[in-house]
Amino acid sequence: xxxxxxxxxxxxxxxxxxxxxxxxxxxxxxxxxxxxxxxxxxxxxxxxxxxxxxxxxxxxxxxxxxxxxxxxxxxxxxxxxxxxxxxxxxxxxxxxxxxxxxxxxxxxxxxxxxxxxxxxxxxxxxxxxxxxxxxxxxxxxxxxxxxxxxxxxxxxxxxxxxxxxxxxxxxxxxxxxxxxxxxxxxxxxxxxxxxxxxxxxxxxxxxxxxxxxxxxxxxxxxxxxxxxxxxxxxxxxxxxxxxxxxxxxxxxxxxxxxxxxxxxxxxxxxxxxxxxxxxxxxxxxxxxxxxxxxxxxxxxxxxxxxxxxxxxxxxxxxxxxxxxxxxxxxxxxxxxxxxxxxxxxxxxxxxxxxxxxxxx
Numbered sequence: 001x002x003x004x005x006x007x008x009x010x011x012x013x014x015x016x017x018x019x020x021x022x023x024x025x026x027x028x029x030x031x032x033x034x035x036x037x038x039x040x041x042x043x044x045x046x047x048x049x050x051x052x053x054x055x056x057x058x059x060x061x062x063x064x065x066x067x068x069x070x071x072x073x074x075x076x077x078x079x080x081x082x083x084x085x086x087x088x089x090x091x092x093x094x095x096x097x098x099x100x101x102x103x104x105x106x107x108x109x110x111x112x113x114x115x116x117x118x119x120x121x122x123x124x125x126x127x128x129x130x131x132x133x134x135x136x137x138x139x140x141x142x143x144x145x146x147x148x149x150x151x152x153x154x155x156x157x158x159x160x161x162x163x164x165x166x167x168x169x170x171x172x173x174x175x176x177x178x179x180x181x182x183x184x185x186x187x188x189x190x191x192x193x194x195x196x197x198x199x200x201x202x203x204x205x206x207x208x209x210x211x212x213x214x215x216x217x218x219x220x221x222x223x224x225x226x227x228x229x230x231x232x233x234x235x236x237x238x239x240x241x242x243x244x245x246x247x248x249x250x251x252x253x254x255x256x257x258x259x260x261x262x263x264x265x266x267x268x269x270x271x272x273x274x275x276x277x278x279x280x281x282x283x284x285x286x287x288x289x290x291x292x293x294x295x296x297x298x299x300x301x302x303x304x305x306x307x308x309x310x311x312x313x314x315x316x317x318x319x320x321x322x323x324x325x326x327x328x329x330x331x332x333x334x335x336x337x338x339x340x341x342x343x344x345x346x347x348x349x350x351x352x353x354x355x356x357x358x359x360x
Contacts, residue, residue: 013223050110
């Protein structure tokens with residue numbers, strides 16, 4: 001069991017692929033096909049290109065505030081690749097590449113950050129809950145979905161995420177505790193990117209690792225090199241299998257780094273040094289994974305350049321479609337909050353429609 005082999009209390013961290021793309025734990029290397037590996041890599045590249053372009057669109061005044069994911073693609077895709085088609089993803093707000101891997105169209109994701117709630121209306125069969133902006137609430141949502149699945153014997157596992165800063169929220173503890181007590185089939189992932197906006201990780205908790213917080217709830221916990229997509233896959237796969245067997249939740253700390261700003265409203269130069277960022281750039285998850293694929297003979301620099309060019313054009317085309325939608329209808333704010341609109345919203349909605357008639 002990986003959580004015993006890599007005990008967070010002993011400062012042990014799971015790593016399979018080092019920053020130079022070399023396998024450092026051959027016995028743990030997953031037996032993934034070429035197609036699986038390339039899907040993972042291509043999704044990471046699409047996530048990086050779309051993330052970079054979104055920042056540009058926002059700076060041009062063409063998109064609202066965007067949450068930046070650069071540097072965290074391995075943590076997101078490695079975990080997403082380990083769950084099955086019937087499983088659920090309950091995201092926070094920094095899981096862009098996870099959602100892409102699980103089938104959320106880029107059009108929808110851009111539409112959401114464009115300010116249109118219809119972006120959360122995913123295609124049939126894409127089992128993802130909407131982006132959750134309220135820090136920590138997704139842990140309770142994930143536990144609820146997992147318990148519902150368990151009671152209905154649906155054989156579903158739920159994958160959910162939070163940031164290092166989110167571990168200071170009450171709902172982080174409530175969600176894990178409840179899931180632990182009732183053996184809910186859920187996998188909790190902390191994307192420890194070292195900063196909760198401007199607050200560094202060391203000011204969140206005195207725990208040596210975030211993974212060791214699992215001990216208080218009586219569940220396994222493990223710290224993983226979050227820039228190693230293979231390690232993230234292996235750790236999540238074991239946790240998912242364990243949950244599916246009815247053995248309860250697991251807590252995974254993905255030790256990664258936010259290379260960009262917290263959001264497009266943030267200036268990270270005010271609270272961290274460039275030299276720190278430069279050191280983490282050397283650990284870029286895309287670079288190490290590309291080297292691994294090239295070494296296996298699955299990929300080449302020429303294919304890589306072509307892929308980036310294709311995705312650059314694709315992302316531009318998708319955003320043009322998003323811009324063509326114009327402003328969203330204000331009535332959507334009323335219509336899609338509840339399955340049935342409560343009376344106080346009915347009254348507000350009627351008042352809004354009356355106002356529209358008057359100003360015509």
